[in-house]
């Protein structure tokens with residue numbers, strides 16, 4: 001038997017987001033998800049939108065006790081821009097939201113759970129999308145920065161870990177390339193502009209954060225990093241993987257962590273006529289806004305090969321440079337659209353961060369093992385759902401993280417996606433990831449076996465295999 005021991009004070013917990021958990025009670029405004037669900041409920045699995053969620057707004061006290069039961073010492077969620085800010089132009093805040101987030105934060109803190117607060121989790125205020133095109137517009141960049149400053153001023157040092165964006169590439173992919181987020185456009189040039197504007201918004205918020213001198217708090221960003229693996233060693237496949245890595249990983253990692261904009265990326269954008277509008281003042285922000293830590297979300301690897309079929313879209317997407325590829329020797333998760341399982345990618349990510357990104361302090365901000373409700377089955381006679389499949393896979397991933405720590409990775413924690421099964425965008429409740437099942441009829445939280453294992457892990461800082 002081998003014992004895997006993690007560093008003392010390691011952060012153990014889970015991640016979620018405001019809009020995926022809070023419910024609509026007393027929300028000052030709508031986000032694009034409220035709007036889109038009203039306009040097109042058929043786009044959402046079983047028609048369920050973000051109003052029917054975990055109801056954290058009312059149940060946060062009970063939920064913090066559930067966090068303790070599975071051994072969390074930390075937890076990430078997000079503030080909803082459309083809940084906190086009543087009037088986007090004047091910056092007037094909604095007092096009910098201030099009260100709610102303060103209560104929620106205090107509840108976590110008094111129960112020994114370190115809150116990490118994210119400011120943007122795909123949830124553009126509907127009004128700003130309609131009026132200005134959301135992050136298509138630099139006006140909205142500045143409104144985001146005003147909102148961020150308000151949040152820093154109101155909650156300040158109570159939050160020790162501030163996060164500007166979760167997975168900032170996803171609204172670009174979903175909203176402007178592949179049609180799975182509002183506004184469902186397919187426009188390579190707009191996609192690049194939105195990506196650039198988000199990086200700018202992040203940089204400006206980081207600068208404002210540092211000006212406030214919140215001595216006990218740090219600021220960072222959470223990126224979904226998907227290493228690209230090739231079919232084999234042929235040169236054209238390696239080149240395809242290099243492009244995929246540049247466009248999906250380095251496009252955000254380099255500016256946000258190294259404060260560098262890759263020259264090769266600028267050349268690609270110029271070649272395709274999708275260069276964003278920039279100013280030298282903005283570039284100064286991006287190349288000087290220093291973050292303190294990085295969050296990494298990892299779910300699946302990306303497999304690519306050189307293009308074999310001509311690119312036939314009439315707008316630019318990264319796939320111009322590669323084709324996706326299914327690894328015939330891969331292992332797949334039968335409970336989640338046959339996604340490939342590759343725990344060693346965690347080690348690869350960690351070594352990349354160590355070797356190429358100054359070994360910045362980072363944490364595994366989301367690692368999720370999805371199952372559907374049927375495969376998880378019903379609770380046993382003890383009232384607990386047996387999700388050993390999840391625990392077994394988690395162990396495999398943590399073994400790779402442990403190997404990375406031994407190889408010098410600067411990782412300070414692990415957050416699993418997610419705490420209580422939550423609503424997940426157009427997939428709604430199709431996939432279950434939680435430590436607790438959410439019964440959609442009753443709102444009851446039903447424990448899963450994995451939580452018992454996780455509590456042991458968190459208390460002892462170790463596990464045996």
Ligand code: IFM
Nearest residue numbers: 017167297366368417424
């Ligand atoms: O639900 C999402 C989350 O909002 C961002 N990361 C991936 C999760 C599961 O799909």
